[in-house]
Amino acid sequence: MGQRLNRCLDVPVALPPLRRRLLLLFIMLFLWLYMFYSCAGSCAGLTARGSPAPPRAAPPLPPLLPGDPGEESSLEEQRAAPDAGSPLSSFFNGSGTKRLPQAIIIGVKKGGTRALLEFLRVHPDVRAVGAEPHFFDRNYERGLAWYRELMPKTLEGQITMEKTPSYFVTKEAPARISSMSKGTKLIVVVRDPVTRAISDYTQTLSKKPDIPTFESLTFKNRTTGLIDTSWSAIQIGIYAKHLENWLLYFPIGQILFVSGERLISDPAGELGRVQDFLGLKRIITDKHFYFNKTKGFPCLKKAEGSSKPHCLGKTKGRTHPDIDQEVVQRLRDFYRPFNMKFYQMTGQDFGWD
């Protein structure tokens, strides 16, 4: 066996026998370690990079990540947002502990949540799971141990984060997050509810091109102008109503509201507020961003763990269809009182009117 290995690996035969044996031993150990860590990285049933499959005993629940109907993040985004790295890098970065998140981006869908998480991940003291776990809405029965297992390892002083924008409109989410930890910091990226609704519709249209027009879905009765508030694209934008539900469990000071509009016009400014809120050193500054004219959005000069520039994928920053301006105006009128209430509750004027 040793002779054959000698030939295979072309070990210099001139070496003294003891050194030769030691060298062979070292090579075998390296090969064994490599196989072990390759297997740990790829055989452990990852559903997406860095997202371990549920434990065998878990009850059959809907699939966790891409391909799940209604999923906000595409597979492409999961690829753009790895959280575990290669098997070898996990071997070298293997230290740390998986912890439950201390901060969660809870919403809103189409608000700019992916951009915020990707920007935050540049910070050395932030580690985040790339995919959306949907624990507090779709996967709660799997238990906290399952949820923790999804998280990346962190060292002392690092913050664990995740983002699932549907939490903001999930009735059970505030109580569930509070029972995990009353101290969880919550972040909501909000965006003009009218543009948000159109963005939401654009996403659905990209998957199901045969759906009715935005204009016809907006109204229960177009003649009377009655808005269909049961349509999720409209529902989600009534921020004040959803926020009331969160305030039953969390003080307002424990929730940070990020402007989706400013995240585009001044990403460093918004990131400054987020870093302060999370108690982090202000490391992410305007030096980290550049405006990509082709994309029409700010992008990172260097993505986390890479030296290359990085913009979000094609599913972020889609071209919206032209919507009848009368319908847009009707929606503006509909949202105005809710927006005013929201400004009052948060103490921030987002300038949507």
Ligand SMILES: Nc1ncnc2c1ncn2[C@@H]1O[C@H](COP(=O)(O)OS(=O)(=O)O)[C@@H](OP(=O)(O)O)[C@H]1O
């Ligand atoms: N830097 C940067 N690059 C690309 N896109 C950006 C960026 N910052 C904010 N946005 C806006 O993010 C919108 C998508 O929001 P989310 O990431 O929250 O969507 S999702 O709920 O996770 O599907 C997306 O909405 P659409 O423009 O309607 O596609 C973008 O406007």
